[in-house]
Amino acid sequence: GENVEQHPSTLSVQEGDSAVIKCTYSDSASNYFPWYKQELGKGPQLIIDIRSNVGEKKDQRIAVTLNKTAKHFSLHITETQPEDSAVYFCAAGGYGNNRLAFGKGNQVVVIP
Amino acid sequence: GAVVSQHPSWVICKSGTSVKIECRSLDFQATTMFWYRQFPKQSLMLMATSNEGSKATYEQGVEKDKFLINHASLTLSTLTVTSAHPEDSSFYICSARGDNNYGYTFGSGTRLTVV
Numbered sequence: 685g686e687n688v689e690q691h692p693s694t695l696s697v698q699e700g701d702s703a704v705i706k707c708t709y710s711d712s713a714s715n716y717f718p719w720y721k722q723e724l725g726k727g728p729q730l731i732i733d734i735r736s737n738v739g740e741k742k743d744q745r746i747a748v749t750l751n752k753t754a755k756h757f758s759l760h761i762t763e764t765q766p767e768d769s770a771v772y773f774c775a776a777g778g779y780g781n782n783r784l785a786f787g788k789g790n791q792v793v794v795i796p
Numbered sequence: 797g798a799v800v801s802q803h804p805s806w807v808i809c810k811s812g813t814s815v816k817i818e819c820r821s822l823d824f825q826a827t828t829m830f831w832y833r834q835f836p837k838q839s840l841m842l843m844a845t846s847n848e849g850s851k852a853t854y855e856q857g858v859e860k861d862k863f864l865i866n867h868a869s870l871t872l873s874t875l876t877v878t879s880a881h882p883e884d885s886s887f888y889i890c891s892a893r894g895d896n897n898y899g900y901t902f903g904s905g906t907r908l909t910v911v
Contacts (some may be wrong), residue, residue, distance in 0.1 A: 730902075773840070
């Protein structure tokens, strides 16, 4: 099955700087790669996703890039703000696959 | 966008009692529901997958008689923790997927504490 690795496990950044989280996946058949943000005591919330037919997608301060050849995808947060502090999970899967495989999560701390 | 409502958000129960957690998809039909358990500072651990009208498929190591899952309609799935023990204390999260989309929509989670 699919195996997703996520690095680093924790990331501290100064407010206003950029944060980058990287994930790798193992199954070349995966074609859907979402990112979730989880705040303390809450369920994960989808913040951005990308399908394998594109290499990059951007939504305001958040962007995701996908390298299918290398089987890795990254989340980029620019101009970080304290409210960006949370745990971020990447996942990989695909339509027709019944489940997503999740990374172990990344604790992002934005220092004011 | 897709919304999944999960209740209760927290519950405290005595050992030996049962607790039911509900997840409802409010604006789409959830053909598949997933139930996760999450320990502090850890990732989501998939417990079981259920398709509407079918029996749930449990992950290895998850006791199906202890964690009863019902997915009787396209908008409602329930997880019942039977004969709860303190080690069942955890954060339980549901996720729903419709028939025509890739994505999963998560509920807000339920903090279960067994005393």
